[in-house]
Amino acid sequence: MSRFDEVDDQYDPHELEQQVFEYWDEVDAYEQTVEHRSDGESYFFVDGPPYTSGSAHMGTTWNKSLKDVYLRFLRMQGYDVTDRPGYDMHGLPIETRVEERLGFENKQDIEEFGEENFIQECKDYANEQLEGLQEDFQDFGVWMDWDDPYRTVEPEYMEAAWWGFSKAADRGLVEKGHRSISQCPRCETAIANNEVEYEDVEDPSIYVKFDLADRDGSIVIWTTTPWTVPANTFVAVDEDGDYVGVRAEKDGEEELLYVADAKHEEVLKEGRYDDYEVVEELSGEELLGWSYEHPLAEEVPDHVDAEGAFEVYAADYVDTDGDGTGLVHSAPGHGEVDFERGRELGFPIFCPVGGDGVYTEEGGKYAGQFVKDADPEITADLEDNGALLASGTVNHSYGHCWRCDTGILQIVTDQWFITITDIKEDLLENIEDSEWHPEWARDNRFRDFVEEAPDWNVSRQRYWGIPLPIWTPEDRDDDEDRIVVSDREELAERVDQDVDADDVDLHKDTVDDLTITDGDTTYTRVPDVFDVWLDSSVASWGTLDYPSDDSRFDELWPADFILEAHDQTRGWFWSQLGMGTAALGESPYQEVLMHGHALMPDGRAMSKSKDILIDPHEAIDRHGRDVMRMFLLSNNPQGEDMRFDWDGMQTMENHLRTLWNVFRFPLPYMRLDEFDPTETTLEDVDEDLELIDEWVLARLQSTKAEMTDAFEDRRQDRALDALIEFVVDDVSRFYVQAVRERMWAEEDSGSKRAAYATIYRVLRESIALLAPYAPFISEEIYATLTGEDGFDTVHMEDWPAVDEYFQDDRLEVDVSLLRAIEEAGANARQQAGRKLRWPVPRVVVAADDERVVDAVERHTELLEDRLNAREIELVSPDDRWEELQYSAEADMSELGPAFGDRAGQVMNALNEARIDEPSLEAIEDAVSDVLEDGEEITDEMVSFVTQTPDSVAGTAFGTDGDDRGVAYVDASLTDDIESEGYAREVIRRVQEMRKDLELDVEERIALEFSIDDERIADLVSDRKDLISEEVRADERRDVEDGHRKEWEVEGVTIEIAIEPLAAAEASD
RNA sequence: GGGCCAAUAGCUCAAUUAGGUUGAGCGCCACUCUGAUAAGGUGGAGGCUCUCGGUUCAAAUCCGAGUUGGCCCA
Structure with missing residues (x-):
């Protein structure tokens, strides 16, 4: 793609996303991005493995989108990120699915079918489900190492569980016990308390x-x-x-x-x-x-x-x-x-x-x-x-x-336990070593759970799981004499049978027959398999294939970051802490982000079995991947549940459309002028930067700073808010509006080049900031902006750093003041009933402080233009605009302490009073009825509010809720103003009629109009040249066959007829 | 039955993390602009801040009890 290529007029997410998928494939975008950071500082993220039954639902989608946004952010910050996805593939849920499929009712059916066959069926089923999940996650635009996920059913991973368990055994934390457990009589196995549903x-x-x-x-x-x-x-x-x-x-x-x-x-x-x-x-x-x-x-x-x-x-x-x-x-x-x-x-x-x-x-x-x-x-x-x-x-x-x-x-059976209760103190201490977002999740919920946790029953009397690596003497029923095997190598060494450590499968059908002989004693394997929670509990080293591959463990372990929903407090957050502490004495993770669940729009929990759900695929069909991701990521990720909301989705799509419009607006001009961002950089145009350019660049710096802070606080939703506000509010609604005329100019100028360089920088950095959220549209825009000069993918870009040179807090405040004045002016105009099309004789700005004075003085023309005012009159803070009356507004934080329980009464009196001048004497006089002896109104208690004369409307303006002054619009009429006002009305109608005829912008016309009010007709005729020029009317004459319409405008009737000149000539 | 979290405009959330006259975005309605146009701008309506008590001159905010929802546990 070459720079500034034509792009679609409309933002079409589906076509765009499809193209980007193909493009990523073509240039190996993911692989390149990983390679690009391979020299960076290591960052060890561990993926909490989703369970492979069923497809991705909105909750998993949110979870993976969150992971993706943080991983992309970290990569952009330069880290070499470990991003191996994982799948939890063992366990009873899969066994029961397979039993259903095969029409089995109980364990006996399985035995008849054969353990080996049953295990194979389970494996096939899990792999099938895994494929579906992989496809979904990739389809959501999540970038992880999809070619090499860790699977809990692979020998390397199962061995990691054996190793962890044997370490715990070495530390004296494994024992066989006769305990009361929850038993499922159908599955004929113990199940964990947290697997019991009420x-x-x-x-x-x-x-x-x-x-x-x-x-x-x-x-x-x-x-x-x-x-x-x-x-x-x-x-x-x-x-x-x-x-x-x-x-x-x-x-x-x-x-x-x-x-x-x-x-x-x-x-x-x-x-x-x-x-x-x-x-x-x-x-x-x-x-x-x-x-x-x-x-x-x-x-x-x-x-x-x-x-x-x-x-x-x-x-x-x-x-x-x-x-x-x-x-x-x-x-x-x-x-x-x-x-x-x-x-x-x-x-x-x-x-x-x-x-x-x-x-x-x-x-x-x-x-x-x-x-x-x-x-x-x-x-x-x-x-x-x-x-x-x-x-x-x-x-x-x-x-x-x-x-x-x-x-x-509840029955009592023989089970194997990790005696967590023996290391309760260590567990509680290790909690302290991890940082949690939000904090209360750790200090209330998690701590309570750990304090009460009983010993962990890790044995299940089932088939599809990691076998317990325990061998006991044939005829004994206790755990006095036992062998715990730690890995495949040890297995191959010790068993009586011939086993190849490199390709032995560790499932039950393989290891059940293996025996160990030591002296006179023959040991057979305990037939149980592990509780499936034990599988994922070793993910922090299983991800690294440790112990079979020990190349990265020392460098990376423990995990820097994990991110899951709050149901994992008692699940994976806990099982990992328990296993990490039992095996290695440490917490296996350092930072936890705990998010909530995805709920229905009405707040109900989603439930697949009850068909109460919103399918992520439907969300994609309706709005696209970027929109769905942005919606999901705009929710607070810390502990709170998210309600899915179609309006929210639509809003995100609107924002992206705005971004698309902003992005494509300058392209035709840049193409026409052959603007080259590598030749004309911001540094080159520094001298020509106008105030508004400097302002938008300053806003860009503070947006970057705010986003970085928010990301580091794990509040990507706040970062996104900041970005959207910048793009939609500052860039689209203000900067682009203000800069358009500079780009329309045909001749080359420093001013135009400065505008190009500015918007180029703004777009390019904004797109980098957006990339973690909306990787598809970002890619497309990035490619169009950079052509051959950028990386192959925006995701290789660095996270935009704050450029101190362009930081300018003062300017940001100044412009926010001007914008506040402009908004207040527009408001006042509406109150006065005067449309923007009509000029007003003057706008009076009463400034509360010197900053406002300063800002207005420097930008009088800009304000005149934006407010369509003939004149801006400035009243400095020391003066008063003598045409005003006043009332007082009470400050309760002052009144409260001073008047106690009568504060409310005094407030009402103050608010109702009307006075001629804003003085304490006057206001005290006005509220004397409610004041008791010795009480007085002080300066701090009241602020005075103006009351405007007729034909003038005033609106207060301010920033961040603080009043900074008032804009008064004087809407009185003069002949000159009426002349221009009506002329503009005529122009606007003619333009609309041109549009009715679908005329080209440049096409010339013949124009006829008449106004049924003589005075106004005279006034308008003073501006006939203006009208002719604006509507491109080369001839003023009677039009016979043209487009004719009658309009009611501000109380007069205007009849207008137009006819394209080319058409008129042709018919002659 | 217990623990944790939440409850503020029709919807999604704020309210500067030890109280001081509740705000934004979206949606809706009206008006407006017209060289981004299936866009843009302005305004309006819309709140007993879930309920009931308590502390305080003053509570969305602090305390207690309850209701509803979510998660976890028994």
Whole structure:
């Protein structure tokens, strides 16, 4: 492309973006950009790997766009950025998808299909999904190393997980444990607490009486899981709670029931007792040690049989005024808190339920039944045994498997743990080493989570994952003797079989058969795979292929920057910190940017399954990639959610269209004049720079400074605001308007060259500033501006630095004052009912300070021109314009302290007062009614406001909310003004009629017009030469066949007819 | 049920990070300009700052309770 080539009149994102894609391909734009920075300082970014199920949604799109804008920014700042994208490809979600595809129902189907085949299916599925994501991300214009993403299923990466785990083991942080975990009975695996999703469901709600063994009566418990009653081991109470004994009567029989005082009415109501009476008041402490009979002792013969079982104990999880009865049925074989307390009390852990949720032989009568199916039978048996006080149902939120939506069960099984709780202090300390945006995310949310984090259960009884690299002796069931393998090399060395370290696949089907023999002992592998969260937790070194490739680890690790949404606080932010600390004792990242979620326009969460979503592809179809990116990036990235908004998208498109117009406006002139930016630089035209040029260059400097600061604060949205304000407000609406005439001039001049050089610099730097946000349009404009002289891509440009030479705060203020005066003048004009087309005799500028005086004096002509005023009259701050009246405005920050609770009253009086001169005496006099003895109005309390005479309208002007003066437009009429005003009206109508005929700008016409008011007709005829020139009328004569129209203008009727001269000649 | 975050114009957000008469952009309406023209300019309407209490002469801002939404956890 050569410089200043013709460009489309219209900004058409789709065509443009397609061309840019092709162009990037053609010149290897990405590769060149990476190479260009290869000598720069290293910057280690780690991509949080999206999970490979499903396609990119608006949230991922926002996430990747944010990453892209920061990576591009960092590159422009000169860093050699590590930008390897990653994909999280293991785990239960993919297994369940594949199971669905294959029509599987349970683990047995998988075993029949074959582990190896199943793993292959999972791999294929994950890779398929990965391709879709890759395509989407590239389509959004994200620049990362797409040719070489890290995949958690590759041996190099899996090895990184092994290595991290073995380091943790070396540090004594790996142990096998018997724990209460959340189990999905369908997937037949433990799932992590953060994989449990809560949903409202209807469950049984039963009240059960446990008969007391050595005294009268029963204690009453409540549960929504009858199936846990067989495993009951003890009952817990709140030591400090209040309990009562109640004598209750139903159907003529009396019972003695013990429940919490706060709950007794509710419980007795549930039990439909006819009458009752509180007969005893006890503290929880008094209940301790009471023993009771297991209500299903016969049905479950293997029930717990231990010293001290079936007695009442204290536990801190009991609440006497929550749900239930204040006495809690506790089964250490199921509930997590029950388990902890049961262990403290030294009870055996009785769990008669298998991983599939079916009672084992220990379940006695219920053996072989799925626990939830056994609920009715158990309830019935309790009733038969006389233990059921009430039974019904309850709606409550209950945990479900995040993938298959099956209700989870709490059971106790053998699992492997990283004992995070042993290094809690280190974790909390390491938090301090990372900088978070926003800060509260770290100091509130994240810290709270880390403080409460339990040991990390990393084992899953599934197939598609990184196998645990643990080998244990064949016949032992503890973790006293174990081998943790750290990498493929060690594996090849130690196993009994022949393994090639370079091409061994580490998946379950491969490693399950490998054994290790040490002396007389044969070790076999623990069959579990890792929790998928462990996969991504090692990304900071997995990205570098460490340990198999150790060339960059020392230099780069830990990561400089990570950027994810707030759901990762408990996800990746946490798992990385946990793993980094367990394996290496350090936080694996130094800076975190935590963004929010993408919400629907009405604020609802997006949800693919409910079809509540906005598809990024639709956004692209409607507005293009640049617009979508700019919209996404214009949102605060720090912790707050973003509402998608189609109007916001449209606004961004309008801004880009404005930019496009600004960019293409000077091109024809530059082409015509053969302007060469390499020959005519800003330095060359320094002498000829006009004030407005210097001003726009000064604004450019402060825009760059503001943007850089905002970027460094991780507020790219504020940087974008600053850029848009500069381009749309300062460049388009002001600079281009002001500079047009200089470019129209046909002869060469210093002034014109200065304007060219200025706008060239402005455009070129603005486009560099825009490039991280809108890489496509930036590329196109950059290519047109630079031709052969620039880089092959704008993304190789340096981030524009502030040029001190052009910094000029004073000038920026001056021009903002002039613009404020101009705006106020336009406002005042409108109030006075005088259109801009009509000149006004004078505009009076009353300046509040010398700066304003200064600015107006230097730019009187500019102001006259812009305001279409015959004269500008300046009133200096020391003087008053004597034609004015005054009122006073109160300053509450002064009135408040002085008048206390009467401040409001005084304010109203001040605001209503009207006085002839702006003096304290006058105003005090006017508000004397509300002033009490000794009170006075001081200078600081009021500012005086002008009241204008007729035919004059005044509007205050100011900058940044501070008043700096008032512009008064005197709209009175004179013959001269009416003459020009009406003449301009005629000109404007003729121009419109020329447009009706679609005449060329240069085409000559014959003109006829008549005005039905004699005085005005005379006035207008004084300006007939002006009219003829402006509308290119060579002849003033009667027009017969031409275009004829009648207009109503400012109370008179004007009839106009025109005819192109060429047409008239042809018809002669 | 608990923790964190948010709530200001129809929409998206500001309000100088220990209170002082609420602002911008977009949208809407009216007017206007016409050598960027499916552009540009000016104005207007539109707010009990989510609710209820409290502190204070004065609260969008500080405190307490609640409501709604989002995320996380149980």
